[in-house]
Amino acid sequence: MAIDDLPPLREVIARHGLSARKALGQNFLLDLNLTSKIARAAGDLTGMDVLEVGPGPGGLTRGLLASGARRVLAIEKDPRCLPALEEIAATYPGRLEVVCGDALDVDPLAHLTPPVAIVANLPYNVGTELLVRWLTPRVWPPFWTSLTLMFQREVAERIVAPPGSKTYGRLAVLAQWRTDARIVLSLPPSAFTPPPKVSSAVVRLDALPEPRFEAAPKTLERVVAAAFNQRRKMLRAALRGVAPDIEDRLAEAGLSPTDRAEQVPLEGFCALARALDATR
Numbered sequence: 001m002a003i004d005d006l007p008p009l010r011e012v013i014a015r016h017g018l019s020a021r022k023a024l025g026q027n028f029l030l031d032l033n034l035t036s037k038i039a040r041a042a043g044d045l046t047g048m049d050v051l052e053v054g055p056g057p058g059g060l061t062r063g064l065l066a067s068g069a070r071r072v073l074a075i076e077k078d079p080r081c082l083p084a085l086e087e088i089a090a091t092y093p094g095r096l097e098v099v100c101g102d103a104l105d106v107d108p109l110a111h112l113t114p115p116v117a118i119v120a121n122l123p124y125n126v127g128t129e130l131l132v133r134w135l136t137p138r139v140w141p142p143f144w145t146s147l148t149l150m151f152q153r154e155v156a157e158r159i160v161a162p163p164g165s166k167t168y169g170r171l172a173v174l175a176q177w178r179t180d181a182r183i184v185l186s187l188p189p190s191a192f193t194p195p196p197k198v199s200s201a202v203v204r205l206d207a208l209p210e211p212r213f214e215a216a217p218k219t220l221e222r223v224v225a226a227a228f229n230q231r232r233k234m235l236r237a238a239l240r241g242v243a244p245d246i247e248d249r250l251a252e253a254g255l256s257p258t259d260r261a262e263q264v265p266l267e268g269f270c271a272l273a274r275a276l277d278a279t280r
């Protein structure tokens with residue numbers, strides 16, 4: 001059964017000539033049962049403001065509106081998608097605002113009132129850049145309460161990876177520091193039009209009221225980036241450029257200079273960030 005009275009998405013993309021563009025990472029979800037499922041994975045949206053990044057022809061947008069979101073702000077870079085999105089806006093008067101632009105340049109708080117749920121099916125590189133930005137504001141809690149984001153399966157696994165695992169790295173530390181992160185849905189390439197080369201997964205990240213351990217976001221980001229850039233090296237070598245007296249700071253944080261980044265738990269990276277900031 002259709003989730004609204006709008007025409008099927010295949011008809012919409014044919015009518016508006018929305019052939020997928022590789023440069024914009026366009027792999028569309030045209031099955032409205034699936035887009036409803038992703039909207040439901042975002043939790044109870046009744047009365048919430050929702051930021052959707054990269055709505056494309058609007059399959060997920062329809063799911064979000066049908067599931068009771070108060071208002072949806074949809075930021076889409078490709079102007080060819082606007083007519084399809086305007087049709088949806090007309091079906092849900094006053095509830096969908098469409099902004100044409102790069103999500104990296106738009107301030108959602110100029111359009112929405114917190115608390116906000118963020119939902120997106122974005123190209124990989126923009127998705128991780130936005131994720132890191134949403135996870136590292138100076139002040140916590142952030143303007144959003146949850147992030148429900150589609151990634152390549154391999155990136156989703158990196159976000160939820162535990163310490164000691166091969167995929168544990170910068171994304172795992174930054175995500176698990178301030179959120180509860182879990183994979184809530186897996187999708188095969190055949191779910192998308194055109195099908196991508198790899199499987200995808202939806203990750204749900206719920207903002208914690210407070211970070212698990214105290215640390216300044218900028219310092220933590222710097223430490224984690226340096227540590228995992230050379231993940232096979234011992235910490236004292238990988239972090240040499242971070243501080244001249246890195247061995248003393250590692251000792252203060254209770255870390256061994258001969259450890260490697262993938263063995264260091266979240267708590268250890270936060271302790272190191274605090275030790276570095278204490279000596280500035």
Ligand SMILES: C[S@@+](CC[C@H](N)C(=O)[O-])C[C@H]1O[C@@H](n2cnc3c(N)ncnc32)[C@H](O)[C@@H]1O
Nearest residue numbers: 024027028029054055056076077078102103121
């Ligand atoms: C993978 S498609 C998903 C489209 C739609 N959400 C769906 O699930 O069918 C990604 C969408 O993000 C848009 N996009 C790519 N980069 C963007 C950016 N920097 N800001 C906003 N939208 C972007 C693309 O034009 C495309 O419509």
